Amino acid sequence: MKANAWPLIRKRKNPGGSFAWMVDCGMVNGKRTRYIFASKQAADTKGQQLRVQRVNEGKSALSISAPDRIDAEAALAILKPLGKTLREAAEFFSLHVEIVDRKMLIxxxxxxxxxxxxxxxxxxxxxxxLKTRLGIFAAAFPAHEVIAFSSAQLDDWLRALPVGGVTRNNYRRLLGVLFNYALNRGYRLTNPVKATSRAKEIDKPPGILLVDQSERLLESATPDIVPALALGLFAGLRPESEVWKLDWSSIDFESRLIDVAADRTKTAKKRFVKIADNLVQWLLPFYQKSGPISPVGDAYFTRLQKARTAAKIHSWPADCLRHTFGSMHYAHHQNLGESMAEMGHTNPQTFLKHYRERVKPKDAARYWQILPPSAPGKVVPMVAAPGT
Structure with missing residues (x-):
């Protein structure tokens, strides 16, 4: 073929009857490339420009050093199955070179x-x-760069954990938080956790304490944590988001209500919780006009652990104080709406799935008669507000 045979230049008739000149370059980088001009002179000029460009590109290729040519051929072999060009790869790399060069360790x-x-x-x-689980993960990969993790690597690590399905999925959830943070901060291009597998979980209702365990726990606790435990068992308050933030001024003995403000709840919704008869007896000896009700942080958990040990409670399911309250309240009162309102629940199906038929009504009746050792009898009278 003659040197000027490419690109092909030919006349074509437009749908409206006029004529134009087409410069047909054939397939260029996998795409059919054509240019349309109104005059043959313009088409010839474009054709000549393309011929000169092709010659120059050929000469440029000959000037590439042998190592660079070998490197380019290797890169093209990697990119070909992906349908990408060497230029596209270079442009992508130039946009994300900071991520690649950042040597952040896990x-x-x-x-x-x-x-x-x-x-x-x-x-x-x-x-x-976060600190506990991600600390275990980081210890398993010392001096490992954040960008180097693959989904397969994380999947293998999660499957190797000597834990059940629920715990494994908890690790996976927190790893998702970690790598999503890395993605948002520009430390990675993807979140590899998304492609990992979830473990199968056996659907079990939340764990609760038995009546005798609840009584032993309160009797074994030191005085400074008794109100907090009583509020969990007999009012269903969450320890960290509600009890720790609760002030004695929010306890209204006259109205028999606990004011749980919106900024002190997990759901950010205000609610009033009724003060049960036996809860009055557990709170009154410690009543103050104002001030924090509970120790917080490690001080709370240290005292809780001592109480558990003294009460010989070896198993401690997550949020078991609140779950015990929900199960005992529904079993005793048999009033779905009231039990849901006390706990701040909005979904009846979820509530019934977790708390229906967990304990027998006779055991629930015993539960609501748990009183301090010094309390007189089982019948608790209405109590006026302290100081009145």
Whole structure:
């Protein structure tokens, strides 16, 4: 073929009857490339420009050093199955070179995440969970760069954990938080956790305490944590988000109500919780006009652990004080709406799934008669507001 045979230049008739000149370059980088001009002179000029460009590109290719040519051929072999060109790869790399060059280690990412979550006001329990689980993960990959993790690598690590399905999925959830943070901060291009597998979980109702265990726990606790435990068992308040933030001024003995403000609830919704007869007896000896009701942080958990040990309660299911309240309240009162309102629930199906038929009514009746050792009898009278 003659040198000027490419590109092909030919006359074509437009749908309206006029004529134009087409410069047909054939397939260029996998795409059919054509140019349309109104005159043959313009088409010839374009054709000549393309011929000169092709010659120059050929000469440029000959000037590439042998190592660069070998490198380019290897890169093209990698890119061909992906349908991408060497230029596209170079342009993509130039946009993300900072991510590739940033040598952040996984332990550094965990530390940064914890610091920022603390600044964001994350709860004590959530921060402790993050620190514990992600600390175990970071220890398993010392000196490992954040960008180097693959979904397969994370999947293998999760499957190797000697834990049940629920715990494994909890690890997976927190790893998702970690790598999503890395993605948002520009430390990675993807979140590899999304492609990992969830473990099958056996659907079990929340764990609760038995009546005797609840009584032993309160009797074994030190005085400074008794009100907090009583509020969990007999009012269903969450320890960290509600009890820790509760002030004695929010306890209204006259109205027999606890004012749980919106900023002290997990759902950010205000609610009033009734003070049961036996709860009055547990709270009254410690009543103050104002001030915190409970120790917080490690001080709370240290005292809780001592009480559990003294009460010989070895198994401690998550949020078992609140779940015990929900199960005992519904079994005793048999009033779905009232039990849901006390706990701040909005979904009847979820509530019934968790709390219906967990305990027998006769055991629930015993539960609501749990009183301090010094309390007189089982019948608790209405109590006027202290100081009146």
């Amino acid at each position: 332990e550094e990412l965990v530390r940064e995440l914890l610091e920022n979550k603390k600044r964001d006001g994350a709860s004590y329990r959530y921060l402790k969970d």
